[in-house]
Every structure is written in C-alpha cells, then in structure tokens.
Amino acid sequence: MDTGLLLAAFAIALALTSSAVSLGAGRIPQILRMLAMPLLGLAGLSALAAGLVTLVEGGVIATTLPLGLPWLPWRVRLDPLAGFFFTLIGIVSCAVGLYGPVYARAIERGRESLAALGVFTGLFLTGMLLVVLADDAFLFMVAWELMSLSSYFLVAFQHENGANRRAAFLYLLMAHIGGLAILLGFGVLAAFGGGFGFDTMRVAELPFIWSSIAFVLVFLGFGMKAGLVPLHAWLPEAHPVAPSHISALMSGVMLKVAVYGFIRVIFDLIGQFHWQWGVSVLAIGSVSAIMGVLYALMQNDLKRLLAYSSVENLGIIFIGLGLAMVFLSTGHLVLGSLALIAALYHSINHAMFKGLLFLGAGAILHSTHEHDLEQMGGLLRRMPWTGLFFLIGCLSISALPPFNGFVSEWLTFQSALQAWQLDSGVLRSLIPIAAAVLALTGALAAACFVKAYGIAFLGQARSRHVRRARPVPFGMRASQGLLAAMCLLLGVFPASVIALVDVVARQLLGEGLPQTTAQGWLWLTPVSPGTASYSAPLLIVLLSLGAVAVAWMLRRGLVRRVRHCDAWDCGFTPPTARMQYTATAFAQPIRRVFGVLFHIEESIDLRKGGEAHHRLIVRDRAWGLLYAPVARAVESAARRVVKLQSGNIRVYLGWTLSTLLVLLWIIS
C-alpha cells in the first residue's frame, strides 16, 4: 500500500480511535481533553500528510476494503482531488484538535454528555474522510450519511434549548433529502454504467437527457449540503448552535465535502459538460453569494452571521465551478481548469478563514458566554490575540489583499474575464454579470465583516460580562493562530499553492495551468504575464516597507508624543457605551437599499410612560416562499390521511369490502 493511502488509513483509524476512547468520557471526563481531542488533531495531521503526499506525487492509488455488500465491496481511492480535500480537512482538524481540549475542559462540569461530543466528533471526521476516499457509490453514501448524522448529533449537542433541537431536526431533514437526491443521481449513473463502482460510472456514456437528470439530482443533493440558496435555510440554523469548533468543522470542512462531491460527480464521473448546466450552476452560485452576504449583514448573532457568510462563500465557489463548466463545455480546457482551480482555491481558503472565524467566535463565547453582537464591544483590548486573528480572518474573508480570500476571488475574476474567448454571445454576456455579482458580493462582505469586527472587537463593551472578558487559554489561541497563519501563507504564496493544486486539474481534465507558475513563486500569472499578474509577496513586502518607512519618518519628525484623553466626539460629553452605533444601526442603510430581498417586520411599540421600543425582525424569504408551503402541504395531507383511522370498526370493514370489490373489479 502506498504512503498516501497508508496515511489516510491511519488518519481514519485515529479518528475512529478518538471516537472509541470517548465512550469512556462518561466515566472519566478527562479522557476527552487528554486523549480524544489530541487524537483528533493527530488524525488531522495524518490526513494533511496523506493529502500533501498525494498532491506532490500526483498518483492515483486505489484498493478494496473487506466491508460492504458482497458484490459491492467498499472501494477507496486516493487521487489528487481527494488529496486536496484531505489536506483541507487535515488542517482544520488540526486546529480543532488544538481547540477542542479547552472547550472540553470548560464543559467538564456541565450537564452535557462529553462522551457524545467525543464519539460523534470522531465519527464526523471519519465520515468526511471516507466520503473523500470513497470510490463507489455505496461507500460514498454510507460515509456521506455518517457525516450528516454525526454532525446532526453534534448540532443537537446542547439540546436543552428548544431552538437547537429544531435546528438539528431541520438540518437532518434537509441532509436526508439531499442524501436521497444524491443516491438517485448515483442510481442514474449506475444504471448506465452497469454498477455502483466509480470506475464503471466514469466510463459510462449517458445521453444528454439522463445525464441532465443526474446532474439536477446531484446538484440538488450537494447544493443542499453546501447551503445554496434557496436550499440554505437549515444552514444558518444548524451551524451556529453546535459547539464552535464543530461549527468550524461544519462550515469550514463539511461544506467543502459537498463541493468535493459535486466536483467528483460532475467533473470526474459524469465527465461531460453542457453550458446549460454551467449556466445554472453559475446562476445559483451568484444568487447564493449575494443573498448569503446580504443576510449575513442583517444578522446580529455572530455565529449566524458567519453561517450566512458560508452561504455566500459557497456561492462564490459554485460561481467558479459554473464558470469551469461553461468553459469546459465549449472546449476551453485551460480556462476551465483555471476556473476549477479558482473554486478549489476558494474552497481551501474558506475552510481556513471560516474555521478561524468560528474558532474566534467560539473563543468569545468561551470567554464571555455571549453570541449577540449587540452585547459585545471592545474585545480587542480584552483578548488581543483573538482580536488579531479574528481581524486576519475578517480581512481574508473580505477578499482583501494580501490575504488568501483575495487570491481566489482574483482567480475567479480572471477566469470570468476570459469570457471573450467564448463563441456564444449569450454566455459572453452572462458571465460578466456573474462577475458583477461577485464584485458586489465582495464589497458587501467587507461591509459585513467591518460590522462584525467593529462591533465585537472595537469600541466599548456593551454589557458587563463582555467588559470582564479574559483572554482564552493557549490551545484556543494556538488553533486560531494556526489557521491565521494558513490564511496569510495561502494569500502570500499563491503561485506555490497553485503549483500543488494544478495536479488536480491535470488529473481531472487532462489540462493544467502551466502558465500560472511559469514566472516562479513570486508571480501569479494565470493566463499570461501580459494578461494579468499579481505578486502577493512583493505586495506584502512593499506594504510593510512603506508602513515602516512612513512610521519611521514621522517618528523622527517633529512630535513623537501621543496624548491620551477622552474621546472628542465633536465636543459632546464623553461617549458612553450605550451611545455607540449598534450592529442593527450599522446594517440599516444596506437593509433599506436591499429591502425587497428581506422579509422585514419593523414597528415601534409604544409602552406606557411614553417609552417607545423599536422592534425589528428580518427573516429569510426562503421560509415563506419554499419551506412553509411544503410543510403546510405535508401537514394538510397528513390531516387528511388520518381520517382513515376514524375509530369506527364498521368503517374499517367498509374499507376492506371496498378494497376487495375494487380489486375484483380491476382484475376482471
């Protein structure tokens, strides 16, 4: 067995061991933080190693497991695409392994079941790794549902809160629907391929109509998991209520596993591309991106905000994938692989910064037990490291250079700008519109994270418990530091990263991006140096040089002193914490401009004594337009059906008689 696969197996074994030893945590709570969580981190490390080895070697290793159905044994395969996602999962899992012990320690005295936390976290990681590793539909589905199910238990971890239970229910329901859609999609592929192994599906030739049906099913399934609008409603409910490191895993990694699945099925298994598919993916991606960020802006719960922002980022990834599909459908292999790499790059970026931000939110929660932005403020001075790392996360997610989010958005823009190479005028004009949406998304994301960071970390504390916040223990800081460093590394050395990722595109599409790294590690030139170039290393060098120079000159200059005083605030009395701008107020202009897209209930309640209270509820429109009608339909159908069980035995006998008569009538 090859090194990569061995390491992968090792990672899965470690995750399972972590899960198994956690069973003992009911008796000995320390097991979780002493053993289970470090094992999880090691599993992540092993997965990371497996991924990197595979990416560097670029080979494909496959083997069969002695499990599964007799005629359908479980097969695993580690190819560059899987390796890439192993890397991604590995890094975040490492961070979670660092973060977990501190969290576990905090709840050791609580009523929550530590064993459940440990067991399902281990299974969750196992499931994700197995999904990526699976080489037949059966194992894929088993691993997929294992992933959904174990994360469901983690979402329901703090189940004393009714809202958490509802969120968990919705989550599992949607995951179930999605899983079944994927299963049906595989069914279509298997019907033409003659088997559930991925190898037979790869060679199957599907007619357009059937491959389109498979595409729709698969897109539905993975899109549901990825939280694409309008199937996203579960995501902002479920992700925030899990423990924060689990939210980091869910948002950072599990959504990427959905992306993986989509890439695997569409790019690898179906292997044919039609512009109609590409355009629909592009459209859904664009809608998700814009809606996700707008809803994120409206949130005052930090973790909900992050969850909605995941919808946005997944939208961006799917924009990349849609572009790739459009380009590939028209035979532009290089452009297709550029867009694919942009999507992959954004996947890993999002894993890093969303993981970082969720861990940061978790650190705030750990320190202040507060998730409402309106109660926060001034945390930067209380928790400087978390503040710094969170800032890096915010900068990255807002796609600001020289951080990683910018690189992937830049790549996406670059591939979108190559739309002039397409022959069809319709596509040529649709793609720039998607690019415009992407631009709008980026700008709104910046607004969103200015709000998040500004309200939470800057200004003054808006409540007493937040004022008393303490820095979090080392493990939490280290986990954030790791991911923050990754954000910076991925942002500063894009050319080197792409040199690694390139092998994925080469293996999937048979075409890579030779031009991208042709100019060395310093320059990123996706198409050609004349078309576009970006040098993150130089940028960061110049930025810091410039800042140092300016600071140096000013300091040498006339006055060095800085006097501390009360805030001026245009001469009003020194501002109190209650006079600060609130999160709601911050979002108000954008809420007003984009008001149509929200379901807003706003009113002023006059209470006695002339006190006026402002009430504002911003709801997701998807509820009213999609979810509520379906729920109502099922409910009313159920209401009708139960009339069968009327309680009167004569009616029951009447049913028997009429069934008999009808059947007799049918057969003769």
Add this chain to the structure above:
Amino acid sequence: MIFTSLSLLQQLVLMLAALVLFTSFALLAQARLVSAIHVFAWQGALVAAVTFVVAMTSHSHHLYFSGALTLLLKALLIPWMLHRLTRRLELDRHVQSLDRPALIMMAAVAMVVFSYWLVLPMIQQEQIFTRNIVAISLSVLLIGLLTMVFRQQAVVQVLGFMSMENGLFLAAVSATSGMPMVVELGVAFDVLVAMVLFGVFFFQIRESIDSLDVDRLNRLTETVEDGN
C-alpha cells in the same frame, strides 16, 4: 346452461345454495337478534345439507364427516352458544333494524350480480355448475361482510362473520368437494376457539362501554385535533 340438463342431485345442491343465499339476505335484514341467530342456524343447517348432498354425489366419505361437523358446529353449537350469551347479556329482546334497508338490500343484490359477473370468465373444464356455486358462495361471503359493515350490534357482527365462514364452507364443499381433512379440522377448531373468544369479548366490551354497540368503540382514533 340448461338447468334441466343437470342431475337431480345437482339441482338439489343449487336449490340449497340458493336458500343459503336467501338466509344471508335474511340475516342482513333481520332486526330481531334472536331471529337472526335462528336464521344463522338455518344457514348452517343448509350448508351441512349441501355437504351431505355433495358427499352423496361424489361418494367421498370424509365429506360426510365434514357435513356432520358443519351441522354440529354451525347449526347447533354456535347458535346455542349465541343464544346463551344473548340471554346472559340480556339481549334476547334486542331489536335493531337497518338504517336504510332498501338501499342496503340493493347493495346486497348488486353484490350477487357482481359475484356472478366475476366468475363468468371461469371457463370450467367440467361443470358450469361449480362456477355458479362459486358465485353463490362468493355472494354469501360478500353479503356476510356487508352485514358486518352495516350492523352496529357486536353479536350481529359475529353472525355476519360466521356467515362469511358459511360461504367459505359452501365454496369448499361444492366446488372442491371439501378441503383436506387436516385443514377442515383446523378450520373448525379455529372457528370454535374464535367463538369462545367472541363470547369472552362480549362480556369485556359490555363491561367497558356498557353496551354492545360497536359504534361506541371509538376511543382509538387519529382524528382528534391537536391541542384538544
């Protein structure tokens, strides 16, 4: 089919079968409980008679036995048990007529026609006779079920159930010259045990709802609205 071409015994069988069918109708419409039990006893006797006639025609000995069993069980034992039960339950003066007798009778007639229509495609190798007898027994079966659907009284429901069994016996005897012995014995045993259990349940029901009106057995239902 030309009726006259049949042998006399066959004519007799058909005659008796027609009477069985008639008793089914009677059972359906009979308002007085005690009379219904009598009608049922007559039906059992008629089925037993059919069995004997068929046994005579086919010279099969085990049919005699089966006929005796039917006579004993359906015409004597079960009616007797029911009689006793009704007396002990103080139901011997119970009268309850059908709600819409004309309509229900029409339905029962429709059942007969339907049964006949059903068996028409059976192109029997030997006898059209058997086909018609199957139609009759099918009608008896369906009318028995109809009785159970339209009569609220638990005892009458049981009568309906037993009359369905009679239909079955009729079919078994006349169309197939009786089932294998072990089966017949088993069926008879089951019927007997069922009758005993019915008796037990009459008392239990009576104890729990103070009546034997099955319409009042309606606690177990799903149709109660939420938040009742």
Add this chain to the structure above:
Amino acid sequence: MNALLIVLLAPLAGAVILALFRPLRWAGWLNVGVSAVSFAAAMMLAWTVATVGEVAGFTFRIDAFNVYLVALNTFVGLTTSIFSRPYMRHVCETGKIGNRGMRIYHSMYQTFMFTMLLSLTTDNLGVLWVAVEGATLATVLLVSLYRTPEAVEAAWKYFILCGVGIALALFGTVLTYFAAQQVISDPETGLLWSALYQRSGELDAVVMRLAFVFLLVGYGTKVGLVPMHQWLPDAHSEGPTPMSAVLSGLLLNVALYALIRLKMLVDGSLAGTATPHLAGQLMMGFGLVTFMTASLFLHRQRDIKRMFSYSSIEHMGLMTFGFGLGGPLATFGALLHMLVHSFTKSAIFVTVGHAAHIAGTQSIDHIRGLIRTQPAVGWSLLIGVVAIAGFPPFGVFTSEFLLLTATMQAQPWFTLPLVTGLVIAFAGLFRHLQPMVYGAAPPGQRPVAANMLPVLTHLGLVLWLGLSIPPFLTSWLDRATELITGTHLL
C-alpha cells in the same frame, strides 16, 4: 427433522406448561428457556438446511426462505422473552394484571411462537391458514390483557378485522385448491405448496387471479397494508410491549411470507396470460400506497407505540413493494429489509417499553428528556430510530439502498414517491422523537431497571449488517432470492 420437531414442539410444550405453571418468579425464566431451546433448534435446523439443502416431510418443508424466517423468529422471540421477563414482572407489580394474566401472557406468548413457526414451516396452504388464524387468536388475548376499555376495543377491532381478513384469505385458499384440483387429482397433495409450485404453470389463470385478490386482501390485512391496516396501531399500542415487539417483528413478516409464497404460485399461473405480473403490480400498488399513507400518519401521532406501529406499516409497505417489484435485486433487498426491520423494530419497541415505563405514560407529549434521565434508554431510542429511518451505517440503509436501486433499474419513476415517502416518514418520526429524547427531564423522573442487552444485541446486529453482510448470510439470502425469483443475484 429432529430439529424441526424441537422447533415446533418446544413452544407448544412451553405453552401448555406455562398455562399450568403457577410460580410466577420462574415463569419468566421458563419462558426464556423455552425460547432459547427453540432458538437453538432453529439454528440447528438452519445448519441442516445450509449443509443438506431442503428438509421436507410430514407436509413440512424447510427451504432457504423459510428457515431464514424461522431463525429470525426464534431469535427475536428469545431476545423479546429476555426483555419481557423483568418488564412483565414490573407490570405485574404495578397491578395492571394479576397472576392469571401473567399465565395467559406466558402461555400465549409461546402459543404465538408456535403458530408463527408452524405457519412458516408447513408446506400445506391450509395449515398455513390455520396457523396464521391461530396466531391471531393467540395474540388477541394478549392485546386485551390489560382489560382497559382501550385494550378491549383494540382487541375487538383486531379480532374482527383480522378475522374477516383471514376469512377472505381462506376463500382465496379454497379457490387455489379449486384450481389445483384440475391439475392435481390427489386431494391430500392438492394444497401442498411444493406440489402446486411445480405445476403452477398449469393452474387456471382466471381462478388464480381471483384467488390472489382474496389472498392479497386477506393476508394483506395481517401484513398491515393500507387500507386494511387499522387494527395494527390499535393492537400495538394497547397490548403489552413485548407483544408489540413480536407483532411488529414477526407476525407481519409471517403474513408477508404467506403472501409471497402465494404470489409465486400466481406468477407461475399467470405467466402465459396478458397480465403476467399482475400479482406483483398489485403488491407494488398496495406497497406504495401503504408506504406513503403510513409515512403521513407518522406526523400526527400522540402515542409513542402507535407511532412506531405506523412505522412498521410503512416498512411493510416498502417490503411489499419490493417483493412486488420482483427481480433478484429487489427481492434480496426486501428479504434483507425484513431481517433488519425485525431487529430494529423489536429493539425500538423494547426501548419504548422502557421509555414508557420511565415516563409512566405512552403519550408522546409527556415523555421528555430521556437522555437526561437514563442515557442508555434515550440513546438506544435515538439510535434505533436513526437506524429505522434508514441512515447508514445501519442495515436498513443497505436494504433501502438496494430497493431504491432495484426500483431505479426497473421502474425509475417509482423512485420519486418512494423517496418522498422516506423523507416524510423520517420527518414524522423525528419531529416526535426529538422532544422525547432531548431536553431537560421533567422533575421527579427517575431511571428504571432496564435490561438493554436485547436492544444492544439487535442494534449491534443491524450495525454489523450495515457495515458488511457476512458471506453465509449473503449466500443464504441469495438462495432464498433464487427460490423466490428463480434467478441468482450473485
């Protein structure tokens, strides 16, 4: 052959002894012992069948199909008896039933097992009918065991509806015999399934078609096919919990087994006609309607045992659909589903018994915070429902995967209602389950003495079947598949 005799005689003797046996303390153990003996004998029988092939004689016939159900029956019978020992003691202590009730319970438990095993092992369609009717009679007393008005009502409905259903099945059997007489002159072999199956092609199509309708409605009532299912939730919810476990886990399977055997005859008879798959199509239709209706029913439940009985209906619908679909893959899937459903559902009912015991009620609205009160019960219930809802890595997923796959290959458009039904059922189960297991426990709620061994055994087996099906089981199921469909899957 000896093994077969022990399989049949052990419960029969047990029933007689238990009916007469006074000391209650030991009755439960004796019940376990008898069940263990029949399980051991069943294993021997299975071994014989696996090594020698079919065992036949005395109008009994054991082949791969029914020996598999025999083993399943005795196994679930054993684990349920293990559960029922302390459970029924507890019931007895609460004064719900007296000594007489306990004797009835134990005796009827074994009688029920006997009738089940008899109906599985017999080759004679008439005896099959007698045994299934006997099973009804044995359980009807169990349903009314508590003597509450609800229990009596449930028992009455169960009795009448199943009685009528079974009467219709008898008519179907008579018609089959009628058709058989034209082919097989010997009246003694005229009802032997194996004899009929050999010459099923010669059976009169019109009669067999008519017969099948009666058999379908008749045995279908016992299977719990909508719209003849109404007895099922009533009987499950009002009877003692161990009985619910065996009803759901076994009786429904046996009724379905009877239906399948008869479908095989009808298929042979109709092979040459214009509608060769009529039986299968009818079963598919019933299965689908049952499946969809039951999944909707799940949404409006207030009683925990009723809810799971609807879930049983739903799964029986799925199996009926699978068998109706025919073909080796679907049949294999349906057989596997039978197995895993029995395991899971009986485990769930056992857990539900504990849950109701903890909460002191069967009302869903009043069962709360099980995980907090007694994690073992809460988690078992949760995991059990997860398994029954078809999540991997549990075996139900495997069988549903196979069924969906088979459907997709044969009738792609039927997958849509199937998938919709699965989702609706899942939602229905979980919306009620979550509040019960999660959340804070009501004040004063205490853990109870619970024997989780049967539950863990069952769930462990289901998990094992989900991860990998052992080769002997595969070949076993495959032989059964071959028996039913005439083709190997592997």
Add this chain to the structure above:
Amino acid sequence: MDHFLNMAPWGLALLQALLYAALGPLLVGWVRKVKARLQNRRGAPIIQPYRDLWKLFAKEARVAHTASPVFRSAPYIVFVATWLAAATIPLVATNLPTAAIADIIALVGLLALARFFLALVGMDVGTAFGGMGASREMLVSALAEPAMLVAVFSLAMTAHSTNLASVVEYHLNSGLVLRPSFLFALGGLLLVALAETGRIPVDNPATHLELTMIHEAMLLEYSGRHLGLMEWAAQIKLVLYGTLIVNIFFPWGIAQSLTPVALGVGLAAIVTKLLILGAALAVAETVLAKMRLFRVSAFLNLSLLLSLLGLLSHIILEVGA
C-alpha cells in the same frame, strides 16, 4: 518579469510613487482654488493643503482612552495601501515594474483594504458619529466597488488584460477608436470616482455638519500626524482616480519608453490632464448639491448600470462582429 532585476525602472517607479504623494495635495488645492473662484471668492493658495499637512505632522497626536491598537496603526495602513494602489497606476510612464505587482483588481482590493481599516477606525473609539460614518461608507463602497470593477472589466475585456499598463498600451497602440463601451465605462467610472473620493453629490469634503458626513465622520477622533496621514491618503486617492480616468480613457502623452524626453512629455501631459479634470470637478461640485444618503444608492445604481451597459455593449457591439 524580465526587467525585474533592473534597478533603473524600480527607481523610476519609486519616483512616480513619490510624485503621486506630491501631486495629491496639489490637486486638492487646485480644485479648491477653482471652486473658490467660481464662487467669487479668492480662496486659499493652491499650496494650502501642503501647509495643512505640514502643520498636522507637527502637532501632537491625541488618542482617546477607548481607542484600540487598530486606531493607531490604521493611518499607516490606509496611507500605504492607498499609496501602493496609486503606485501601480501608470502616471507618467507605462512599463514600470510596479504595474505588474497588482493589476486593476488588486488595485481595487488595495483600496478596499484601506477602506476596511478606515471604517474600522470609525467604529473604534465608540462614538456614534464614527459608527455612522463607517456604516455609510460601507454602503457607498458596496455599491461603488462593483460599479467600478464592471467598468474596468469592459476595458479589460477590450484589451484582454487586467494589467493597467497593458490596457493603456493597448489603447495607445490601437489609436483613436470610438467605442460605445468606453463611453459608458467612462460615465460609470466618473460617478464611482465622485462617490469613492467623497465628493459632492455623495459626500461633502468641506462639511462641518456631523450628521451629513461620511468620510469626515470616521476621522473625527483623529488629530496630529494620524489625521495628516489620513488626509494625505484621501488626497492621493483623488489623484489616483483622476489618473485612472485620464490615463485609461485619454492615454495620449504618457511615456512608453523610459527616455528623459518621453518622461518629461509624460509628466507635462499628466499634470495638464489632471488640472483639466480638477477644474471640471470644481465646476461639477459648484453646480451640484449634495444628495440625501438614500438618493446615493440611486446615484450609484446609475453608475453600475452605466458600467454594465458598457460591458454589454462591448460584448454585443464590439466583439460579436
């Protein structure tokens, strides 16, 4: 990146960057002067902004107790990011190495980075006005940034490059071509520039009324050298947008080779063009009135529409043939 190790272009690039820094206050002074004249005032001398900066740098900086480290580091980040962004735009000559570091998307990114910190400091001290300014700034930028990117895209798609130097050179080489897409893009970009540089009708750089402020509101707490850097960054930004517009749409005169003559001509050309643009800006600011905040979204939607029209007309009218 052939000339990467060549020192001379780097020196020139540095000079150009310094030129940007130097031109910033001048352009602002010029605009104010013209505006004063148009309003029949004498106005301050053109070099007044330099004096203001000098004075600010000489003053003691005051920092509120409630301020965080972000408050003190932000001026440097904002200044350097803006300056670096400006340095990547060809001012006098086209093929300078700085142009390759960041293309136009990266330029927008750098400006966004500056704005991100600007908005953060608005919220840092914890005053109501600062938060208000930040909120409004993010609204304006959220609408302006896509408009700008889309406008730039039509240029980039015409030139098949997002490198500004390549775009400029493409236009120089193709000569005078009347492209409808350029007209729309120019319109869009002009509106964006007004919004992004905080000019009337979106924001009033000379306002003293806190409630109407956007840019100034975020700087209320700054003093001394910090304020100086922030002001300077804003002035560089004005030059940046000016240069972007004039050099992309009217690139003539820019030096394509690094000879002294060409550079001299380039310098003269850019100064002239900027002066004309500055005057136009002054005129516009004199005739227009400031808008209410929620009219601004309509204003910026117009710019987005113009930019999109530019893109579409490029695709339909110019490529399809």
